[in-house]
Amino acid sequence: MANLYENLRQRLAQDRERLRQELAQMKASHVAMVESGSREGSAGEHLADSATDTSELETSLALQANLHKLLEDVDRALRKLDDGSYGTCESCGQPINPERLEAIPSAKLCISCKAQQERDERGTYLRR
Ligand SMILES: [Zn+2]
Structure with missing residues (x-):
């Protein structure tokens, strides 16, 4: 068990590095996107693209939120x-x-509680 945990710790540490880099890159490109969108004088030029830009920004934010959660x-x-x-x-x-930890080293719940949580979340969603 100690070896398994040592192995998982290394994988988690690598994941953390990778996620931090991805998040940093995404934040940088997000800032670049916002800046290019708000820059004076570029508005006319980019008018046709503005709808695309908005959805790109939203996608970028959603991806950032997801990475942050991971x-x-x-x-x-x-x-x-x-x-x-x-x-x-x-x-x-x-x-x-x-086996579950090897598949998902950051798992917080056992498989049956996870299944229960997903049922609850669906239930909450349906009740809304
Ligand atoms: Zn459990």
């Missing part, structure tokens, strides 16, 4: 490796199947 999950998993709570389901406290 990064938080990875950070959290690394903290849990440090404090010894890694590999335990945050909902029911049961050990998470090592």
